Amino acid sequence: MICDFSLRHYRDLLDAASTGGYRLAGFDRPPQPGDLLLRHDVDLSLDAALKLAEVEAAAGAWSTWFLMTRSVFYNLDSIEGEYAIARLRELGGRIAHHAVWPHVDLDERFEPVVAWHNPEPEYMTAPIAGAENVMSPPWFDPDHYRSDSNQHWRHGCPHEQLGHGEPEWLQLLTHPEIWAYEGNSMRRSMESFLDSDRAARLERLRADRIDLS
Numbered sequence: 072m073i074c075d076f077s078l079r080h081y082r083d084l085l086d087a088a089s090t091g092g093y094r095l096a097g098f099d100r101p102p103q104p105g106d107l108l109l110r111h112d113v114d115l116s117l118d119a120a121l122k123l124a125e126v127e128a129a130a131g132a133w134s135t136w137f138l139m140t141r142s143v144f145y146n147l148d149s150i151e152g153e154y155a156i157a158r159l160r161e162l163g164g165r166i167a168h169h170a171v172w173p174h175v176d177l178d179e180r181f182e183p184v185v186a187w188h189n190p191e192p193e194y195m196t197a198p199i200a201g202a203e204n205v206m207s208p209p210w211f212d213p214d215h216y217r218s219d220s221n222q223h224w225r226h227g228c229p230h231e232q233l234g235h236g237e238p239e240w241l242q243l244l245t246h247p248e249i250w251a252y253e254g255n256s257m258r259r260s261m262e263s264f265l266d267s268d269r270a271a272r273l274e275r276l277r278a279d280r281i282d283l284s
C-alpha cells in the first residue's frame with residue numbers, strides 16, 4: 072500500500088477505518104468512543120469534493136463538508152454550487168460552514184457547525200455564537216485529531232492506526248483538492264488542479280455564449 076494522496080488511498084483509509092471498527096459520526100453530538108468524524112474543508116474546488124464524495128459513497132461512508140461562502144475559488148450561489156450541495160447531500164453528506172474570519176454566514180444550507188479557514192491562534196478555538204466550533208472541545212483534542220495539511224500528516228499517514236481502531240475516536244480533516252488531483256507534492260497537485268480548472272473554465276465560457284471559434 073502506497074501512502075500517497077490519491078483517491079485510491081483515500082479509499083484505503085476508509086476501508087482501514089471500517090476494519091478498525093469505527094462508526095461514522097457528525098458534529099451533532101459530542102464524540103464518543105468508536106466515532107470517526109470525517110471532516111472536509113473545501114478550500115478550492117467543488118469538483119474535488121464531489122469526486123471524494125463518490126469514493127465515500129462507494130465505500131458506504133459519509134462525511135461533513137465544510138463549504139465556504141466567501142471563497143475566491145468557487146461560488147455556492149452559482150448553479151454549480153447549488154448542484155454540489157444537492158449532490159453531496161444525495162450521497163449522504165452533511166453540510167457545514169467553512170468560514171472566513173470574522174464572518175459567519177450561517178443560513179438554511181448549513182448545519183450550525185463552523186470551521187474557520189486558515190485560522191489564527193487567537194480565534195481558532197474561540198466559541199462562536201449560535202454554532203459549534205469544531206476546533207474546540209469536545210470536538211477537538213490534539214490526541215484525537217489528524218489533518219492532511221499541505222500533504223503533510225504530522226504523525227504519519229493514519230491508515231495503519233485506523234485499522235487497529237486507534238485512537239479511540241478521531242476527527243479526521245482532509246482537503247478534497249489534495250486527493251482528487253494527482254501529484255506527489257502540493258505543488259504538483261495544484262498544477263493538476265489548475266489544468267483541470269482551465270478545462271472547466273473553457274466549458275463555462277462556452278456555456279456563457281462566448282465565441283471560442
Ligand SMILES: [Zn+2]
Nearest residue numbers: 073074228230
Ligand atoms: Zn497510508
Ligand SMILES: [Zn+2]
Nearest residue numbers: 112114188189
Ligand atoms: Zn480552509
